[in-house]
Amino acid sequence: MIERLALIGVGMIGGSLALALRQGGGCREIIGYDRDRASLERAVELGIVDRYETSACAAVHSADAIVLATPVGAVEGVCRALRGCLDENALLTDVGSVKGGVVRSVETGLGRLPPNFVPGHPIAGKERSGVEAASADLFIGRRIILTPLPGTTSEARARVRQLWERAGGVVEEMGVEHHDEVLAATSHLPHLLAFALVGSLSGLGERDEIFRYAAGGFRDFTRIASSDPVMWRDVCLSNRDAILDVLGHFERDLHALSESIAAGDGERLQELFQRAKQSRDRFNH
Amino acid sequence: MIERLALIGVGMIGGSLALALRQGGGCREIIGYDRDRASLERAVELGIVDRYETSACAAVHSADAIVLATPVGAVEGVCRALRGCLDENALLTDVGSVKGGVVRSVETGLGRLPPNFVPGHPIAGKERSGVEAASADLFIGRRIILTPLPGTTSEARARVRQLWERAGGVVEEMGVEHHDEVLAATSHLPHLLAFALVGSLSGLGERDEIFRYAAGGFRDFTRIASSDPVMWRDVCLSNRDAILDVLGHFERDLHALSESIAAGDGERLQELFQRAKQSRDRFNH
Numbered sequence: 001m002i003e004r005l006a007l008i009g010v011g012m013i014g015g016s017l018a019l020a021l022r023q024g025g026g027c028r029e030i031i032g033y034d035r036d037r038a039s040l041e042r043a044v045e046l047g048i049v050d051r052y053e054t055s056a057c058a059a060v061h062s063a064d065a066i067v068l069a070t071p072v073g074a075v076e077g078v079c080r081a082l083r084g085c086l087d088e089n090a091l092l093t094d095v096g097s098v099k100g101g102v103v104r105s106v107e108t109g110l111g112r113l114p115p116n117f118v119p120g121h122p123i124a125g126k127e128r129s130g131v132e133a134a135s136a137d138l139f140i141g142r143r144i145i146l147t148p149l150p151g152t153t154s155e156a157r158a159r160v161r162q163l164w165e166r167a168g169g170v171v172e173e174m175g176v177e178h179h180d181e182v183l184a185a186t187s188h189l190p191h192l193l194a195f196a197l198v199g200s201l202s203g204l205g206e207r208d209e210i211f212r213y214a215a216g217g218f219r220d221f222t223r224i225a226s227s228d229p230v231m232w233r234d235v236c237l238s239n240r241d242a243i244l245d246v247l248g249h250f251e252r253d254l255h256a257l258s259e260s261i262a263a264g265d266g267e268r269l270q271e272l273f274q275r276a277k278q279s280r281d282r283f284n285h
Numbered sequence: 286m287i288e289r290l291a292l293i294g295v296g297m298i299g300g301s302l303a304l305a306l307r308q309g310g311g312c313r314e315i316i317g318y319d320r321d322r323a324s325l326e327r328a329v330e331l332g333i334v335d336r337y338e339t340s341a342c343a344a345v346h347s348a349d350a351i352v353l354a355t356p357v358g359a360v361e362g363v364c365r366a367l368r369g370c371l372d373e374n375a376l377l378t379d380v381g382s383v384k385g386g387v388v389r390s391v392e393t394g395l396g397r398l399p400p401n402f403v404p405g406h407p408i409a410g411k412e413r414s415g416v417e418a419a420s421a422d423l424f425i426g427r428r429i430i431l432t433p434l435p436g437t438t439s440e441a442r443a444r445v446r447q448l449w450e451r452a453g454g455v456v457e458e459m460g461v462e463h464h465d466e467v468l469a470a471t472s473h474l475p476h477l478l479a480f481a482l483v484g485s486l487s488g489l490g491e492r493d494e495i496f497r498y499a500a501g502g503f504r505d506f507t508r509i510a511s512s513d514p515v516m517w518r519d520v521c522l523s524n525r526d527a528i529l530d531v532l533g534h535f536e537r538d539l540h541a542l543s544e545s546i547a548a549g550d551g552e553r554l555q556e557l558f559q560r561a562k563q564s565r566d567r568f569n570h
Contacts, residue, residue, distance in 0.1 A: 073551075123500045143498060185486055186499040190506045192542060193478055198561040200538040201470050204531075211568045213428060214471040215408045217512075220505040221475045225565040227502075229558035236546045236554050246489075247543050251536070253485040257477060258532050261521045266358075269521050273514035276483040280510040283496045 002027045002091075002163065006063035008056055008078055010034040010043045012126065013095050014069025015134025017167055018048045023136045026166030033059035035074075039131045048134060057085035065163065068094035068102075073234035075102050079109020086110070092117040093160045097183060097231070099147045099176045101238025118160040119147045121179065122169060123187075127226040140168035147176045184242035188235055189250060192243070194225040195232070287312045287376075287448065291348035293341055293363055295319040295328045297411065298380050299354025300419025302452055303333045308421045311451030318344035320359075324416045333419060342370035350448065353379035353387075358519035360387050364394020371395070377402040378445045382468060382516070384432045384461045386523025403445040404432045406464065407454060408472075412511040425453035432461045469527035473520055474535060477528070479510040480517070 005021065007014050010032045021027040032049035033056045034040050040052035053059040056078050060066050066086070068075055075094065086092070092114055096102040099119045107113050124142040126133060144164040148157050161171045174182075201210055236243060260268045290306065292299050295317045306312040317334035318341045319325050325337040338344040341363050345351050351371070353360055360379065371377070377399055381387040384404045392398050409427040411418060429449040433442050446456045459467075486495055521528060545553045 123498060125500065125502065142500070145498070182495055182498050185489060185495050186503050190482060190503050193482060193539070194506060194565075195558050195561040196539045196542050197475060197478060197535065198565050199557055200535045202560065202564040203538070204470060204534070210467055210470050211564070213408060213430070213467050214568065215410065215427070217410065217509040218471050218475050219568075220508050221479060222565050222568075223505050224502040225561045227558075227562070229555050229562055232558050233551050233555040237549055237551050240546055240549065244543065244547055247539075247546070249489070250482065250485045251539065251543065253488070254478070254481045254532075254536065254539075257481050258529065258536065261525055261532070262529055264522055264525065266518050266522050270514050270518040272484055273480050273512075273517050275487065276480040276510045277512070277514055279487040279496070280479075280483045280507050283499065283504075283507075 001025075002065045004029045004031065004063045004065075006060040006066045007032050007049060008059060008066060008068050009070030009074070010039050010049065010052075010131050011069060012129050012131065012133040013122065013138075014067060015043060015046075015048045015131045016136065016138035017067060017069065017095070019134055019136035020139055020167035021163070022047075024166040024168070026163060031059050031063065043131050046131065046134070048131060056081045060085055060087070060090065062087065063090055065091040065159075066093070068092070068096075071228075071231045071234045072096040072098050072101055072105070072238050073230070076105035076109040079106050083110055086114065088114075090116060091156055091159050093120045093163070095120060095122055097121060097187065097235050098239040099179045103149065103176055105238075113149060113151055115151050115153045116156040117149065118152055118156050119149070119176065120160060120164065121145045121147070121183070122164070127223055129228040129231070137168065139164070142169055144169035144171045145179055146171060146173045147179050148173060149176070180239050180242045181246075184239055184246045188239060188243050189246050191224050191227060191232055192236070192247065194222050198222050198225040286310075287350045289314045289316065289348045289350075291345040291351045292317045292334060293344065293351060293353050294355030294359070295324050295334065295337075295416050296354060297414050297416070297418040298407065299352060300328060300331075300333045300416045301421065301423035302352060302354065302380070304419055304421035305424055305452035306448070307332075309451040309453065311448060316344050316348065328416050331416065331419070333416060341366045345370055345372070345375065348372065348375055350376040350444075351378070353377070353381075356513075356516045356519045357381040357383050357386055357390070357523050358515070361390035361394040364391050368395055371399065373399075375401060376441055376444050378405045378448070380405060380407055382406060382472065382520050383524040384464045388434065388461055390523075398434060398436055400436050400438045401441040402434065403437055403441050404434070404461065405445060405449070406430045406432070406468070407449070412508060414513040414516070422453065424449070427454055429454035429456045430464055431456060431458045432464050433458060434461070465524050465527045469524055469531045473524060473528050474531050476509050476512060476517055477521070477532065479507050483507050483510040
């Protein structure tokens, strides 16, 4: 049980965690901080936080757990603001889609890596962002990846695990670098392709007509292009190497496909599509 | 009202049209032909066709309407088999995702373009293929694009329109070439990207682990990679030029995105994502 949780960044993910912890009885009091005052007021109205503070430092005062739930690019600045305010015993975790970049930002911002810091990433989301989109059931049955650091205490690991389990998540652990490689492939690359496709089609000129004839497949395929641009900018910047690696791999594969089409190589095309279908069908089961 | 409809190719799309026409009272009798005997037997069991023939020529005998619903690559062979069997007055239409290639195949196969031929394409589908996946409500409220040819009679146009309206579709007309350009962008390209992404990730080695951490966005994004490989091979081969055009455009845009990531150009990335999000959000409404 957490007595007082400080939620730094009151958006869709942070708000959902707060709601889930309240419902799961995992937390007695939640204090919010966000640079956007309207989000804080709305969070109080929606019963997501008990009250808010207008500085991060005030928000973490006597908190026994702190969750960083800002976009990844804001973590360093927030941590800088928290220098000197952080209780040595307070649990510290985050929800960022990139772990290496967040670990560097926390270290730079705080000037050290606290032994109670357990980086985390819930594999859950929706296209809508902001506190209004928060929902208590977002994490139920979803994987939560924790990437404890060499200096992280086992007690902090256990407590962050418990926090997420109370929110309904299924917790796993892996290394920071491995997390960033896996997520570059399964999440960051698909988002980039969806943004790029919609962007590319928008540039074709007859945009409205083109979207008019788009069917369900296109709708599903591009849903993630409605995701938060600032969050995804930050993901690209902070997981640059892993993303460029998997993106380069994909660009080469796509170009080979293009060459098979140009060559009219039906056998090769069918083989490629068949293999992809088999993988995708397996993933469904 | 159609007295006798010959359905050439008894798969998901053709089967759905047959079921919809039965329910809508648009057709008295449906005769099936398919090169796969098991599909024909199953189509009789499922009440999709009244009976079947084991040659295309026998199936179109005294039919007043013929629907070609094979994969696009099989149209030429089927039409060759129909030479000399086709009633001059019979309505002829198809359901292919590519129109230029189908028109060429019909002309080559039959040796001419009959004035009762109205190429058509229902913008509807699902990932599952085969007669088992047929459903009567597939076309309800969906756009059906007809691409009548210069020599097509206005009576044939009106009758094919009526046929689709009876199946629940919303019929529009456009030119063959324009259809193929629009569909290359909104359907063929997204399918290729989904196939390429799943294929590319499958090649990364740690396949099972990678798919294990994939979330809902990935699931939606790659759903269309479960589509029928033969159908998509045929689409690539018969709409090659339009696909290569839009694919080349996309490859250039994707590479520019990759360069923005490599350069750490956050401003540019946010602008790209914002623009894509705006387009996608507009498409939702």
